[in-house]
Amino acid sequence: MDSLIAAAARALVTGDPLGALKRVALREDPPALALRGIAMAQLGEHARARDLLRRAARGFGAHEERARARCVVAEAEVALAMRDLRGSPRTLAVAALTLEARADRANALHARLIGARRLLLLGHVDEAATALSSLDTQGAPPSLLAVAELAAAEVALRLLNTAVARAAFARAREAAEHARVPSLLAEVAEARAALDRPAARSIQAGQEKLLRLDEVEALHASGALVIDGCRRGLRVGSNWLPLARRPLLFALARALAEAWPGDVDRNLLITRAFSTRHLDETHRARLRVEIGRLRAIAAPLARIEASARGFALRPLGNHAVVVLLPPIEGDQASLLALLADGMAWSTSALALALGDSQRTVQRALVELEAEGRVRSIGLARSQRWLSPPLTGFTTNLLLPAALALA
Amino acid sequence: MNQSKAERIGKTPAAARVRAAEIVREYGPFAGIGAIHGVSHDGKRVWAATGSKLLAFDPESGRIARTLDRSGDAGTAFDGTHLYQIAEARIDKIDPATGDIVASIPAPGHGADSGMAWAEGSLWVGQYRERKIHQIDPETGAVLRTIESNRFVTGVTWVDGELWHGTWEGDASDIRRINPESGTVLERLEMPPGVGVSGMESDGAALFYCGGGPSGKVRAVRRPSGE
Numbered sequence: 084m085d086s087l088i089a090a091a092a093r094a095l096v097t098g099d100p101l102g103a104l105k106r107v108a109l110r111e112d113p114p115a116l117a118l119r120g121i122a123m124a125q126l127g128e129h130a131r132a133r134d135l136l137r138r139a140a141r142g143f144g145a146h147e148e149r150a151r152a153r154c155v156v157a158e159a160e161v162a163l164a165m166r167d168l169r170g171s172p173r174t175l176a177v178a179a180l181t182l183e184a185r186a187d188r189a190n191a192l193h194a195r196l197i198g199a200r201r202l203l204l205l206g207h208v209d210e211a212a213t214a215l216s217s218l219d220t221q222g223a224p225p226s227l228l229a230v231a232e233l234a235a236a237e238v239a240l241r242l243l244n245t246a247v248a249r250a251a252f253a254r255a256r257e258a259a260e261h262a263r264v265p266s267l268l269a270e271v272a273e274a275r276a277a278l279d280r281p282a283a284r285s286i287q288a289g290q291e292k293l294l295r296l297d298e299v300e301a302l303h304a305s306g307a308l309v310i311d312g313c314r315r316g317l318r319v320g321s322n323w324l325p326l327a328r329r330p331l332l333f334a335l336a337r338a339l340a341e342a343w344p345g346d347v348d349r350n351l352l353i354t355r356a357f358s359t360r361h362l363d364e365t366h367r368a369r370l371r372v373e374i375g376r377l378r379a380i381a382a383p384l385a386r387i388e389a390s391a392r393g394f395a396l397r398p399l400g401n402h403a404v405v406v407l408l409p410p411i412e413g414d415q416a417s418l419l420a421l422l423a424d425g426m427a428w429s430t431s432a433l434a435l436a437l438g439d440s441q442r443t444v445q446r447a448l449v450e451l452e453a454e455g456r457v458r459s460i461g462l463a464r465s466q467r468w469l470s471p472p473l474t475g476f477t478t479n480l481l482l483p484a485a486l487a488l489a
Numbered sequence: 490m491n492q493s494k495a496e497r498i499g500k501t502p503a504a505a506r507v508r509a510a511e512i513v514r515e516y517g518p519f520a521g522i523g524a525i526h527g528v529s530h531d532g533k534r535v536w537a538a539t540g541s542k543l544l545a546f547d548p549e550s551g552r553i554a555r556t557l558d559r560s561g562d563a564g565t566a567f568d569g570t571h572l573y574q575i576a577e578a579r580i581d582k583i584d585p586a587t588g589d590i591v592a593s594i595p596a597p598g599h600g601a602d603s604g605m606a607w608a609e610g611s612l613w614v615g616q617y618r619e620r621k622i623h624q625i626d627p628e629t630g631a632v633l634r635t636i637e638s639n640r641f642v643t644g645v646t647w648v649d650g651e652l653w654h655g656t657w658e659g660d661a662s663d664i665r666r667i668n669p670e671s672g673t674v675l676e677r678l679e680m681p682p683g684v685g686v687s688g689m690e691s692d693g694a695a696l697f698y699c700g701g702g703p704s705g706k707v708r709a710v711r712r713p714s715g716e
Contacts, residue, residue: 084643084687084702085617086563086575087600089526093540093562096523106577106600112618146659185660186683 088114091122100125113142117154124157129165133158149185152178156194163197168205168460172198192223196230203237205460206427206469212238225262229255233274233474240277240473241425245297249278274474283313283420286341286406293410302405308385308398310340312408313420315436319384319402327421330438331356332377339387339396343404346388346395414439414447415456419470422457427467510664510678511711513696516551518705519544525700525707527565527575527605527688528644531585535698537707538565538574538688543583548692548709557588564605564644564688566612573612573627575602580612580630594630597623604655604688608647615642615654622654636672640665644689644699648712655686655699662686664697664710678710 084092087106094102100122107115120135140154155178162170179194195218202211215235220228232255239248252275259267281293285302294302303309309318315327317336326333338347338355353359353366356373374394378387385404386397398404409420417437422428434444448468451457459468517525519539527538534545534554538561545555563575571591572583578600582592596602597614604615612627622636622645640656640663647653652669656662662685666676680686688700697710 084526084563085598085601085603086526086596087577089524089540089562090560090577090600110601112601114618144659146661149659 084114088118091115091118095121095125098125113139113147113150113154116142117150117157120154120161121157124161124164129161132161133165136161148181149187152181152194153187153190156182156190156197159194159197159201163201163204166204166458168201172201175201188219188222189224189227192218192220192227192231196227196234199234200230200472203234203425203472204469206425206467208238208241208425212242225258226264226267229258229262229264229267229271232258233271236274237425237472237474240296241423243296243300243303245278245300249297252278270474277473281410282423284408284410286408287403288343289341294407299407302407305402306400307403307405308340308396310336310404310406312337312406312417314424315421317381317384319398322384324380324384326380327432327436329376329380330436331373332380334438335373335377336381336396337406339394340404340406343396346390347393349393352393414443415451418444418447418451419456422468422470425470427460427469429467433468505665505674505677507677507679508713510680512681512684512708513711514548514709515701516546516548516707516709517701519546519553522705524703524705525687526563526702527561528690528698528700528707529565529567529572530690530692530698531567531572532693535690535692535707536565536567536572536585537700538562539705543572543574543588545585546707548698555585557583557585559583559588559590563603564614565690566605566607567690568607568627573605573607575605575614578602580605580614582627594625594627597625597630597632603642604644604646606645606647606690608652613645613647613652615645617641617643622652636667636669638667638672639674643686646689646691646697648691648693653689653691653697655689657685657687657702664689664699676713678713684708 091103091106103118103122107118116135116139120132120139123135124132136154136158140151143151155174159170159175175194175198179191182191199211199214202214218231220231232251236248236251239251255271259271278296282296283294283299285292285294303318306320311318315333316323316325334356335352338352349370350362353362353370357366374387385399388395388397396404409416421433421436430441430445434441448457457468458471459466461467522539525537525539529536535548536545541560543557543559543561544553546553559574560576561574562577566573572585574581574583575596578596579593580596581590584591598616601616601619602614603617606613611624614623614625618641620638620640620642622642624633626633641658642654643657644655651666653664653666655664660682662680664678664686665674667674685702686699687702689697691697695712697712699708699710701708
């Protein structure tokens with residue numbers, strides 16, 4: 084390491100990216116390029132930062148693998164901040180292995196965390212959970228611990244495990260306080276607020292109520308038969324019967340559940356499920372067929388009994404029936420509720436689940452995207468929609484001092 | 490100079506003796522100090538440049554004896570009276586008693602400088618990635634001559650007429666004695682993998698004090714006692 088590189092690294096650590104740039108602005112050697120890249124990232128010039136970090140990585144010699152790996156990690160973090168997820172996860176994994184082999188555990192952990200957060204952004208919640216659970220955070224810097232806990236909290240929220248999320252948030256806050264990074268603390272507070280916001284509405288025997296996430300979780304644990312209009316399916320405890328691809332059956336189930344413990348008139352069921360007002364015998368025949376299908380699917384959780392005027396839902400055991408709906412009405416609310424699982428949905432899957440046309444859904448998604456309430460990855464046929472991360476991703480956690488060293 | 494190319498770029502001849510560096514003692518990391526960039530010895534205490542501070546510690550007790558609020562980003566040297574300290578792209582001449590900067594000259598590498606030693610009325614300044622050592626006039630900063638190495642040069646020191654310098658590239662680091670005329674490597678002490686030398690100075694006797702870069706440590710390494 085040389086004198087201006089050391090001075091620039093010192094400036095970066097103290098949060099003075101302009102001071103760092105001043106010292107190495109005109110230099111093109113790899114350590115200088117790396118420092119310039121990090122300074123640019125801290126100034127929010129992500130595209131420029133990426134370019135500089137790439138050039139730095141290329142410039143380091145074969146005997147400077149650690150420095151090169153650090154550049155790869157920093158570049159991956161900048162890409163994450165740009166929400167550019169096209170990079171190869173393999174490159175990042177190789178960098179992590181390189182750093183581990185050289186006992187640079189903090190930066191290796193940093194690399195693995197970026198990988199896990201990338202999976203979350205791509206909607207691979209289960210894979211992210213697996214990646215996070217295999218991390219070795221022993222003795223890690225508190226800022227990285229905070230990021231790891233935030234990611235764990237996000238996974239727990241997506242999987243509707245509020246107690247785990249709450250505990251992770253508490254650890255994240257402790258670590259962020261320890262790290263004394265104000266933006267991290269703000270991020271934890273912001274993300275944690277998801278626990279206190281209304282997450283759904285419940286309708287039980289005609290009574291409507293707003294529920295927080297933990298109340299939703301408690302409802303699922305209560306043994307009640309939940310007709311879940313947020314994620315589209317039937318649930319008792321951990322027993323989940325998805326109906327996202329069967330909108331008609333879901334509409335029937337919901338109509339039956341809203342009337343519980345009473346029954347529902349056939350004509351009303353036809354109106355609700357087939358969206359028609361002109362009833363004829365063919366509708367009645369179709370209703371019989373569809374009720375038969377729903378009966379078969381719901382069999383593990385409930386029976387559907389015929390009554391004199393229609394049908395009635397009878398949950399197995401002596402449990403209540405509760406309908407769960409997005410906290411507010413409307414197509415947008417339904418879309419957001421579906422995306423709350425953190426998975427990547429195609430437009431066609433969303434349209435199918437909501438029983439709307441792709442056009443309608445696309446329009447709603449575009450509006451939501453403009454408001455920053457959904458985001459998309461991929462283009463054209465491979466385009467997928469996701470809810471934005473509950474936990475943001477700060478970019479001031481790059482590896483400034485460490486990068487300066489060969 | 491009419492040297493062969495191999496000699497000029499400091500290529501290790503077969504005769505160069507290689508052995509493992511013997512680390513006698515470790516100092517630090519010191520409280521609140523991140524990295525060690527430069528090391529010197531004033532006959533009694535070891536001086537270390539740590540970024541925003543220059544500190545002197547007693548090699549016997551390891552205790553910090555003195556701290557100067559002077560920035561130091563690379564090599565440190567001592568001419569018997571004054572400390573010389575590379576900070577950014579200049580070399581400050583510092584009165585160790587008061588901490589005052591009495592003069593400043595430009596560093597020969599324009600900020601790409603690493604180690605520094607004082608000997609024979611000259612300053613010897615390593616230029617890290619350029620793999621060079623410049624002999625400069627301590628009054629003006631004028632480059633008198635340049636020795637080339639084949640490794641990234643970190644610390645530089647003179648002892649008993651021998652020129653030694655540290656190298657650090659990636660994971661590999663060593664301390665080597667070179668022919669000051671030709672740059673030919675005469676002897677090498679290899680540091681353990683992952684242990685680097687960021688700055689060094691002889692104590693004038695049997696030890697080298699070596700900065701450990703971001704480890705924040707200073708290590709005492711035994712100087713081989715002749716052939």
